[in-house]
Amino acid sequence: MKKLLGTLTLAAAVIAAPALAADYPTKKIDMIVPFSAGGGNDTFIRALQPLLEKRLGEDLVIRNIPGGGGAVGMSRAVSSRADGYTLLAASNAMLTLEAMGNVPFTHNDFDFIAKVVEEPYVVAVNSDGKYKDLKSLVDGATSDAPIRIGSSGVGSSAYITAKAVADITGANFNLIPYPGGSEAISAAMGNHVDAVVLGGSELRSALKSGRLKGVAMSYAERSDSLPDVPTFQEQGYDLTLTVWRGIAAPKGTPEAVEQKWVEAIKQIVAEGAYDKTARNLGTEVSPLYGEKLDEFIDHSAEVMSAAAGDLAK
Amino acid sequence: MERDLGKPLFDLVLLIASAAAFVHASALPNIDIVGDLSPAFFPQLISAAVFVLATPCFINDLREWRSAARGERTNGHRRAVVQWLLVVALTLGYTLVFERLGYIPSTAVFTFCCVVGFAVTSGGLSAQSVGGKVKALAAAALFAVVLASAVYYVFTELFDIPLPG
Amino acid sequence: MISGYLDGLEMVLQLGTLLAIAGGTLLGIIMGALPGLTSAMAIALLLPVTFGMPPVMGIGMLLGALCGAGASGSIPAILLNIPGTPSSVATTFDGFPMAQKGQAGRALGLSIVASFFGGVASMVILSLLAPPIAEFALRFGAAEYFSLSIFGLVIIASVAGKSLMKGLIAGLLGFFASTIGTDPITGVGRFTFDQLSLLTGINLLPALIGLFAVSQVLKDAFEYDPTARLKASEHRVDIARPRFLETLKHWRALMAGILSGSIVGPVPGAGGSIASLVAYDQARRFSKSPDKFGTGHAPGIVSVESANNALLGGALIPTLALGIPGEAATAVLLGGLMIQGITPGPMLFDNHDGTVYGIFLAYLVANAFMLLIMCLGIKVFIRVLMVPRKQLLASILVFCFIGVYGVDGDTFNLYLMLGFGVLGYFLNRYNFGTAPVILGLILGPIAESNLRRGLQAFQGDWTPFFTRPISLTFLIIALLLLVITIWQNHRARRPV
Incomplete structure (x- = not known):
């Protein structure tokens, strides 16, 4: 592994020519998406791409490096030259990989530039099923007949959140991992599981079409995008978590570069240019920069590693 | 029929590899989940099946090789x-x-x-x-x-x- | 509904929309023809371009890419024995032998027309039957997926080479390779040897390109003989033209392809890769001359290629009707739909503003453009075979590297590709075959994870696998096919 990382560092050093931070950017910027095309992370950044290019005045090259559930792309980003020409489309996945403990980096190896959008985790049930709300799910889960909860793969942030839900409600949930969100949703629609725990954007069309019904979500307060879905807090469970997506850079990226990006994103947010797209994707623009962002990331990392608990090796 | 030692040799490699994979799989950790077969179940099943199927292939190919005429290496x-x-x-x-x-x-x-x-x-x-x-x-x-x-x-x-x- | 179609027609028949669809189709054809580059990548590349476009125009362009890439995967499969995507694996079975007989132009002509018919037929099915088919697909739970994968694994018997037993071994090797990586149920790392790139298992693409393209290059290198004169003149360009009548003559194979594509295609996560293999298997089983399959037999090409584009329409069914994409390409497409503010779901089909009909018609137009562009290009494609051997072999490897590296930027996969290339070379040389390995790799995870997921959901109870009707049906069909195969094998061996 070390050897591979060494090779990568060397390669990155050869690729990236030094440039003055002041007139950044002077050439194309690589944006690493640690997932394959079509995932939430990928769509998020591709939708943002034209807006960013306009404000930065340079092209973004989106590189999908999907190996290892995000691990390969992220470690590539960590070992890249911190000159602002290799950035990462970051999300919760980084924190869950860290919590699971089989990657050679932590969130401290990154400089977080901005959080751009977020969405809640949602517990959803089949609209025609016998469970109508969170309480009936929790009550229905007795020791001899556990409730089947579908989620995405073991170690994914949705899976860990599902585990956190099980822990905090004390219910006997049988967590069934699916390869991805869409497989879990189709299992819920077909009544092969009793409920799913997934990100709000993945669930968007299923909820909107009325096939599935949201029974709890993980924001602190109700959201405009899902006004009918009660929060965990108002149902008496102290669980607040969000799926966030944003932009991170390898540690040591020049301050000027970071400023340039923050300005660009602030501008996009102020103009409201991304609002509609974000809403269509089932997310909300909720920007966060600087120290507040660092605090937010640290807090999320703690929650994730606590929830991962005995899953982690 | 050209005499090709590679054929039985490849079967032999399969036999050894499947045995090694079987042993390696038995060392996999298990996490107890109700109803679940262990993570090692399929790797062991498959490597055992490969071993069983490759054995007659090896015997056949070896026999074929021994009976084939020694060809000139051009x-x-x-x-x-x-x-x-x-x-x-x-x-x-x-x-x-x-x-x-x-x-x-x-x-x-x-x-x-x-x-x-x-x-x-x-x-x-x-x-x-x-x-x-x-x-x-x-x-x-x-x-x-x-x-x-x-x-x-x-x-x-x-x-x-x-x-x- | 008719007024909806008229509204949709108005949206499609605009110069900008038609140009966007044609452009998307052209890009799809180019990317699909290069080994490793996929329709998912073509769509992802176009995604940012669709902003600001009206929905039908933007989605039409993405559908063009989907359709073009679905058809052009057959080009390298036929000319060079290199399937660029799993779904064109079966194209190599008869396409390449036909090309080796000097009839590459005929093979391409058949495949283009079959793709077109497959695409159009699936569009009709999509527009008429999407909601009920989507409902049917929802009934697939763990038990049904498991049985479907068992049904698929029986196909190994059809694609195995001379020895059934060695074909089985090859399938098992693929199955074993699929267990590498994080265990889908417990999260335990299996055979990952601390290699980050292996955490999510062996990628299908480097395996596919290694097993087919690299192994073929190695074979050609082994057989490369400069004293044998180049047989370029044997590749007749004049026979390279679309073959409508000949394709229609093989209507049974065409139907097998369209039905398999439309029935298996909508099953999320399983359909895309195996529909064309199922079609090939069916066409062969119901043929009067099954022995001719694999030797450059026209129905082999027709069945596979019609399935290949029919499955795209099939894959659009759960994507549009449920918002559940079956594989990578439709997943990216779903992103495109959502950005446009189109929410997939049953309401999409009740929508009366014509958008959904515009999308259907755009897909139809994309198929027409695909036919047109491929027909114009067919004589150009053949010229690939006239590149001198030395240069051709080097160029193929160069393109393999781009395909594998371009998808995920991971050099590990290049080593993996080479490893599979060497393995594939020996598997072919010693009569194991490489197609069963791919089947094992694709179906293995579906079989294993769904069996275990099912057992987990049923609390360790095995009976639902045999009592659920769809599951039982697949198992019975699989058993029947297996018995028939063994019986046929037995009869073939008996001295006459």
Whole structure:
């Protein structure tokens, strides 16, 4: 592994020519998406791409490096030259990989530039099923007949959140991992599981079409995008978590570069240019920069590693 | 029937590999989930099945090999093996330098070596006069550089597919 | 509904929309023809371009890419024995032998027309039957997926080479390779050897390109003989033209392809890769001359290629009707739909503003453009075979590298590709075959994870696998096919 990382560092050093931070950017910027095309992370950044290019005045090259559930792309980003020409489309996945403990980096190896959008985790049930709300799910889960909860793969942030839900409600949930969100949703629609725990954007069309019904979500307060879905807090469970997506850079990226990006994103947010797209994707623009962002990331990392608990090796 | 030792040897490799995989799989940790077969269940099942199926293949192929007549190893055969090894070695080398040298240099060198390598092993190059040799080498070099640059341009610029710089 | 179609027609028949669809189709054809580059990548590349476009125009362009890539995967499969995507694996079975007989143009002509018919038929099915088919697909739970994968694994018997037993071994090797990586149920790392790139298992693409393209290059390198004169003149360009009548003559194979594509295609996560293999298997089983399959037999090409584009329409069914994409390409497409503010779901089909009908019609137009562009290009494609051997072999490897590296930028996969290439070379040489390995790799995870997921959901109870009707049906069909195969094998061996 070390050897591979060494090779990568060397390669990155050869690729990236030094440039003055002041007139950044002077050439194309690589944006690493640690997932394959079509995932939430990928769509998020591709939708943002034209807006960013306009404000930065340079092209973004989106590189999908999907190996290892995000691990390969992220470690590539960590070992890249911190000159602002290799950035990462970051999300919760980084924190869950860290919590699971089989990657050679932590969130401290990154400089977080901005959080751009977020969405809640949602517990959803089949609209025609016998469970109508969170309480009936929790009550229905007795020791001899556990409730089947579908989620995405073991170690994914949705899976860990599902585990956190099980822990905090004390219910006997049988967590069934699916390869991805869409497989879990189709299992819920077909009544092969009793409920799913997934990100709000993945669930968007299923909820909107009325096939599935949201029974709890993980924001602190109700959201405009899902006004009918009660929060965990108002149902008496102290669980607040969000799926966030944003932009991170390898540690040591020049301050000027970071400023340039923050300005660009602030501008996009102020103009409201991304609002509609974000809403269509089932997310909300909720920007966060600087120290507040660092605090937010640290807090999320703690929650994730606590929830991962005995899953982690 | 040509006498080919590789056939039973390949079966033997399968036998050994499946046995090794079986042993390795038995060391996998297990996490208790109600109703679940263990993570080791399928790897062990498959490697056992490969072992069982490969055994008769090995016996058959070995028998076939022993009864086959000893064929003459021709020059053509030797050349074929050299060409095969050449491609494997060049591809391995290409992979090693792919990111280090950058796309255009590594690809140009690889293509040049491939084309020239085939010309050498096939004797096509040595049969030519000095002038012809220079000409052939220059043509190969030109082909290599043009291919590498054109491919790089098309994929990075038109298709936005990132290649090492 | 008719007024909806008229509204949709108005949206499609605009110069900008038609140009966007044609452009998307052209890009799809180019990317699909290059080994490793996929329709998912073509769509992802176009995604940012669709902003600001009206929905039908933007989605039409993405559908063009989907359709073009679905058809053009057959080009390298036929000319060079290199399937660029799993779904064109079966194209190599008869396409390449036909090309080796000097009839590459005929093979391409058949495949283009079959793709077109497959695409159009699936569009009709999509527009008429999407909601009920989507409902049916929802009934697939763990038990049904498991049985479907068992049904698929029986196909190994059809694609195995001379020896059924060795074909089985090859399938098992693929199955074993699929267990590498994080265990889908417990999260335990299996055979990952601390290699980050292996955490999510072996990628299908490097395996596919290694097993087919690299192994073929190694074979060609082994057999490369400069003293044998180039047989370029044998590749007749004049026979390279679309073959409508000949394709229609093989209507049974065409139907097998369209039905398999439309029935298996909508099953999310399983359909895409195996529909064309199922089609090939069916066409062969119901043929009067099954022995001719694999030797450059026209129905082999027709069945596979019609399935290949029919499955795209099939895959659009759950994507549009449920918002559940079956594989990578439709997943990216779903992103495109959502950005446009189109929410997939049953309401999409009740929508009366014509958008959904515009999308259907755009897909139809994309198929027409695909046919047109491929027909114009067919004589150009053949010229690939006239590149001198030395240069061709080097260029193929160069393109393999781009395909594998371009998808995920990971050099590890290049080593993996080479490893599979060497393995594939020996598997072919010693009569194991490489197609079963791919089947094992694709179906293995579906079989294993769904069996275990089912057992987890049923609390360790095995009976639901045999009592659920769809599951039982697949198992019975699989058993029947297996018995028939063994019986046929037995009869073939008996001295006459």
